[in-house]
Amino acid sequence: MADALAMAAGNVLGVGELRQARGWSRQLAEHPLLAEAGHHATSWLLVTEALAGQGDQVLTDSATFLDAWEHSGRQRSFVLGPAAASVAMIHGLRGDHDARATWLAIADRAGPVLHHRHGHGAVFDALVLLHHEDADAALGRLAPEPEQVWKWACWVWLHWYVALRAEASVLAGHPDARARVDAARSVVAGNPVATAPLDRAQALLDDDLTRQLAAARAFDAAGCRYQSARTLLLAGSGHAAAGTAALADLGLAPVAVG
Known part of the structure; x- marks a missing residue:
């Protein structure tokens, strides 16, 4: 059952069913067989929560992951x-x-x-770099090409990879941006979380505010509140304040460090 829950979480995440992925991940995290293996129990939960943008919850669950991982002998x-990379x-x-x-070192x-x-x-x-408006670095x-990294990006990550690559191309002003958006659509067809970034990227290319706001609603419907908030920020004008407030509600507002 534990293996089935993990496979279910990964598979539905890969096709953009984020709410279902979080549900299966939560069941896995609560499975009694993994009561003393918190790193495995929370592994898919951390990933799905992070992609949904549940910042505060990820930080809470990451403590369980780290303690169990260290006690297991790393x-x-x-x-x-x-899981570590999502934190x-x-x-x-x-x-x-x-x-x-620190967490990137753990992921390594x-x-x-x-x-x-x-x-x-x-x-x-790439998600972090795009968040901080460094589209050139994200594109780098x-x-x-997806075909070059298919072995490592397949299954869960391929749709995310091609959608983000297309979006970064648009934001960085790459000459093939429009072609990459079009090509990505054929790969991610049927995936609501990967289609919405392409709709948003297309809207940015066409300066279509109505379509940008439709993308925000699509992210909300898919359970991806972080990307919905980011879409409002990209829309600018009177929508940026709502996007900033949504990020703060998710625990993703910038924090003072140092």
Whole structure:
């Protein structure tokens, strides 16, 4: 049952059913078999919460993960790397770069190196870079064509990878941006969380505010409140204040460090 819950969480996350993924992840976290293996219990929960933008909840659950991982002898596993990287992402979205560096180091030790470099790590790093309006760096992190990193980005991460790559291309002003958006659509068809960034990117290309706001609603419907808030920020004008308030509500407002 524990293995089935983990596979269910990963599969539905990969096709953009974020609410279902969080539900399966929560059941996995509460499974009695994993009562003394908190790092495995919370692994998918951390990932799904992070992608939904539940910043405060991720920080709470990360303490359970870290304590159990350290007591286990700091195991390396396919599922543990993404969990640690997702915590690093949340710290990055909060502007706490020291904490992010700490968790990136944990991710390097907890999961397969190449998966972190080219798969989930590229996705989470790009999300942080786009959050801080560094589209050029995000595009650099996603520079390889999807076919070049398919081995590591497949299953859960491929749709996220191609959607973010297309969006970063638009925001960075890449000459192939429109073509990348179009190409990504054929890959992510049917995935609501990966289609919405493409709709948002297309709206930015076309200066279509109505479509940007429709993308925000699509993110809300998919249970991805962080991206909904970010869409409002990108929309600017009278919508930015609502986006900022939504980020604060998620625990993702910048924090004072140092």
